[in-house]
Amino acid sequence: MIQIENLNKQFGAVTAVEDVSFNVEEGQICVLLGPSGCGKTTTLKMINRLITPTSGTIRINGRDTSELDSVTLKRSIGYVIQQVGLFPNMTVEENICVVPNLLGWDKNKSRKRAAELLEVVALDPAKFLKRYPCELSGGQQQRIGVARALAADPPVMLMDEPFGAIDPINREVIQDEFMRIQRLVNKTVLFVSHDIDEAVKMADCVALFHNGKIQQFGSSDDLLARPNSDFVANFMGGDRIMKRLRLLRAADVVSKIAPREHMQIVGSNSGIAAHSHLIVKPGDDLRQVLSQLLGRGQDWALCNDSDGRFVGYVHQADILARLVENITPAVH
Amino acid sequence: MADLLNRFWQGLQFYWGDISYLTVQHLQIVAVSGVLAIAIALPLGVWMSRPANQRYAMASIQVLNVGQAIPKLALLALAMSLIGVGSGAAIIGLFVATLLPVAVNTYEGLRAVPQHLVEAAEAMGMTPRETLWKVEIPNALNVIFAGIRTALAINVGTAPLAFLVGGGGLGELIFTGIDLNDFGMMLAGALSTALLAIAVDLGCGLIQHAAVSRGLRMAGRQ
Numbered sequence: 001m002i003q004i005e006n007l008n009k010q011f012g013a014v015t016a017v018e019d020v021s022f023n024v025e026e027g028q029i030c031v032l033l034g035p036s037g038c039g040k041t042t043t044l045k046m047i048n049r050l051i052t053p054t055s056g057t058i059r060i061n062g063r064d065t066s067e068l069d070s071v072t073l074k075r076s077i078g079y080v081i082q083q084v085g086l087f088p089n090m091t092v093e094e095n096i097c098v099v100p101n102l103l104g105w106d107k108n109k110s111r112k113r114a115a116e117l118l119e120v121v122a123l124d125p126a127k128f129l130k131r132y133p134c135e136l137s138g139g140q141q142q143r144i145g146v147a148r149a150l151a152a153d154p155p156v157m158l159m160d161e162p163f164g165a166i167d168p169i170n171r172e173v174i175q176d177e178f179m180r181i182q183r184l185v186n187k188t189v190l191f192v193s194h195d196i197d198e199a200v201k202m203a204d205c206v207a208l209f210h211n212g213k214i215q216q217f218g219s220s221d222d223l224l225a226r227p228n229s230d231f232v233a234n235f236m237g238g239d240r241i242m243k244r245l246r247l248l249r250a251a252d253v254v255s256k257i258a259p260r261e262h263m264q265i266v267g268s269n270s271g272i273a274a275h276s277h278l279i280v281k282p283g284d285d286l287r288q289v290l291s292q293l294l295g296r297g298q299d300w301a302l303c304n305d306s307d308g309r310f311v312g313y314v315h316q317a318d319i320l321a322r323l324v325e326n327i328t329p330a331v332h
Numbered sequence: 333m334a335d336l337l338n339r340f341w342q343g344l345q346f347y348w349g350d351i352s353y354l355t356v357q358h359l360q361i362v363a364v365s366g367v368l369a370i371a372i373a374l375p376l377g378v379w380m381s382r383p384a385n386q387r388y389a390m391a392s393i394q395v396l397n398v399g400q401a402i403p404k405l406a407l408l409a410l411a412m413s414l415i416g417v418g419s420g421a422a423i424i425g426l427f428v429a430t431l432l433p434v435a436v437n438t439y440e441g442l443r444a445v446p447q448h449l450v451e452a453a454e455a456m457g458m459t460p461r462e463t464l465w466k467v468e469i470p471n472a473l474n475v476i477f478a479g480i481r482t483a484l485a486i487n488v489g490t491a492p493l494a495f496l497v498g499g500g501g502l503g504e505l506i507f508t509g510i511d512l513n514d515f516g517m518m519l520a521g522a523l524s525t526a527l528l529a530i531a532v533d534l535g536c537g538l539i540q541h542a543a544v545s546r547g548l549r550m551a552g553r554q
Contacts, residue, residue, distance in 0.1 A: 050455055075457030085452025089470040089545035098466075099456050132547030148456075158455075 001026040001188045002047070002156065007056035009042050009212075016042045018212040020056070024205065026155075029182065029189040031199040034209030035235070040192050043209070044158050047190060048077045060156055075099055078149030078157035078187070082164045084141045086133040092118070092144050093129040099152045110151075117147040120181060139170045146178065150185060159191045163198070175201060196236060200224070200246050208232055221247050225327040244323055250289055251282035253322050254303045254312040279304055282311055290319050340523055343516030350505060351524050357419075358501035358528065361494050365423045366487050369430035370480060376431075377438025377476075378464070389439060396435055399428040404490045412497040422491070422499025429490055430483040437479020441472030470545055474552065477540040481533055488529040492521065502528070 002024040009017040017039040024030040032040035045051040047058055049070045058065045065073055086095050093114045100110035115125040121143040133141055142162060149157055163171045163178075179202065182189065193199055199206050200220045208215045208223060216223055216232045224240045224247070227233040237243065278301035280289050293301060299316040344351065373396075380389040399407070408425035415421055445468050453463040469476075495503030505521025508514070541549075 048455060050451070071457050071459055073457075074455060079452070079455040081448060081452060081455070083446070083448040083452075085448045087449060087453075087467055087471070088547050088551050089467075090547065098458075102457055102462070132545075132550055134547060134551035 001028075001061060002030075002190070003057075003059040003062075004043075004047075005057045005059075007043065007046060007058065008054045009039075009046060009051065010054045015212055017046070017053075020207075020212075020214055022205075022207050022214060022217050024188055024190065026188050027186045028204040029191055029202050030205045030207060031203035032190060032192045032207050032209060033194065033196065033199045033203075033235075034215075035194060038209040039212035040207075040209045041160055042212075044160055044190055044192050047156075047158055048074050048079060050074075075102055075152065076154055076156075078152075078154040080142075080145050080149045080157065080159040080162045082161040084133075084138075084145040086141055086144055086148070088133050090132075091129065092131050092133070092136075095133070095144060096148045096151050098148065103152055105152075113151060114147075117150055120150070120184060121147045122177065123147075138166055139174050142166060142174060143177065146181065150181075150187075155188060157187045157189045159189060161192050161194070164193075164195070171198075178202070196243070197246075200243055208235065210235075227328070241323055241327065245287035245290060245319075246285055248286040248319075248322060249282060250280045250284045250286065250301075250303050250314050251311075253286065253318040254282065254314055255318060256312050257315075258313060259300045259315070277302055280314060281306060286319055286322075289314060290316065336519070339516045340519040343518075343520035344524075347505060347517060347520045351502070351520055354500065354502050354504055354521075355524060355528060358488075358491055358494075358503075358525070361419055361422050361426065361499055361501055362484070362487050362491050362532070365426035366430055366484055368423070369427045369483065369487075370434055373431045373434035373483075374438055374476070377435045377479075378442065378469075380435070380439045381442035393432070393436060393439070396432040399430075400432050404429055405493055405496070408493050408497045417498035419494065419499040421497045422494030422501070425497070426487050426490060426494070430487045433479045433483040433486070434476075435479075437482070438472070438476050441475030441479070442468050444475065445471045471548065473540070473544045474548065477536065477544070481536045481540075484532050484536060485529055488525065488532050492525055 004023070005021050007017055007020040008015070020043055032043060034040045042051055046053045049065065093111065096114040096117055097110040100113060115129060118125040118128055123140065123143060136144065145162065163174055166174060175198065191202065203220050205218065206220055206223055207217045210231055216228045221244060223232060224236055224244050227236060233240065278292055278296055278298060280301050280303050282303060282305060289301060293299065293316050301314045303311040303314050305311050376392065379385055380392055404425070407428055408422060411425040412421040415424065449467055449471065450463060453467045458466065491501050492503030492506050494501045495507050502521045502525045505517050506525070509518025509521060
């Protein structure tokens with residue numbers, strides 16, 4: 001979907017981006033991760049040519065973007081920034097309709113689209129269409145920011161630390177919300193972040209930048225479990241193995257092997273003890289499961305599907321074993 | 333105070349014919365010089381605020397400052413010596429004196445529009461012209477209007493001097509009143525000028541209220 005080849009950007013004598021190449025498949029979220037000044041935002045801005053590359057090619061859907069004029073290119077790509085950038089002089093509806101209006105859509109069609117998008121971002125159109133940005137909370141503003149970027153249904157979305165200015169609790173909420181929206185709209189998303197947890201949570205693939213170069217490109221699990229350099233290992237953090245927990249679901253470690261005491265309970269036809277045990281769903285992430293097990297002082301949980309049917313057991317030992325599967329020892 | 337009001341009231345009644353005639357003349361001078369100044373200073377402010385022209389901005393402002401630094405009376409005298417006695421000289425003098433607040437406020441208002449709004453506009457595919465008209469100017473309007481209101485207040489208040497260069501206006505009552513030691517006549521001219529200044533400012537305020545987006549007014553109150 002997006003192919004970037006040998007991308008370079010020089011600002012005078014400074015090389016901001018050096019020989020960056022990577023591909024992102026359709027419908028994937030690719031997080032450009034790295035410390036400040038590593039070239040991730042410059043790379044993002046070269047994709048819709050807010051910054052003109054010094055050399056290299058960017059293809060979207062097989063088409064070299066340098067063949068398109070800059071304004072047409074920008075109108076065909078959704079863009080969300082950290083400060084949201086909603087225009088304070090325009091209502092929510094007018095903000096969402098900016099790109100459709102630039103593209104010369106029929107007024108009724110744009111309005112219908114605005115109302116539709118508010119439904120997508122879970123805000124009531126009747127309540128919010130005529131409001132102004134100053135009447136919205138930070139989280140609501142960023143939802144409108146996402147809706148505005150989606151207005152003309154662009155295949156590609158660029159997001160520059162979109163949730164960076166939102167407090168940690170609401171950030172989790174809006175990240176979940178964005179993942180829900182993404183499942184609906186299935187865009188190809190490039191997402192700049194310096195937050196490893198955010199990357200692990202959202203990314204299908206991660207490009208870790210340092211000094212203008214990609215240090216490692218791969219899945220979050222690749223970077224956490226198999227870093228290819230000290231820099232990557234250090235950046236992902238001393239607890240990177242623990243961070244893998246977030247990527248794993250109960251379903252990944254569920255087993256049919258019953259704990260000994262549970263067999264005895266079942267054998268004695270008493271279901272009481274089972275009720276005192278933690279019950280998890282196959283989709284629960286293992287960080288939550290393990291945390292709850294530790295909190296309860298238990299070493300296994302029952303896994304039931306959403307209809308309450310028994311799926312298997314989740315053993316603490318299996319979780320720990322799974323955590324260290326497929327890791328390369330720390331490089332030193 | 334009561335005495336003052338009484339004399340103003342008597343003057344007002346006595347000179348009502350003059351006042352209404354001279355107010356129209358006064359307004360004509362203000363309107364022509366003000367509209368001309370706004371027509372020049374607004375585009376100039378916009379031009380100065382474009383990133384490519386910022387290095388000329390300070391020089392331009394200093395040139396306009398001359399209009400403010402020279403005493404208004406001298407400005408009118410200069411204009412009169414250039415084009416002769418009459419309302420033309422008055423209009424030119426007032427025009428020069430009005431330029432600076434409008435140009436400076438337009439320039440500063442546009443520069444104060446948050447950079448991320450301009451970047452968002454560009455990233456969404458607005459051309460520089462579209463960004464200016466749809467984002468920058470609407471969000472700078474309050475500051476621009478503040479400049480226009482300051483300029484017009486100066487203009488209305490300076491316009492009585494037009495009488496001295498043969499431009500007419502309410503100055504005729506003021507200066508004649510001083511010369512004849514006719515306090516009622518002087519007050520009739522001076523207070524009318526003050527009321528006119530308030531009326532012009534109120535009118536501008538109404539236009540501003542209609543022109544500035546409700547979203548900005550609400551944001552300003554927070």
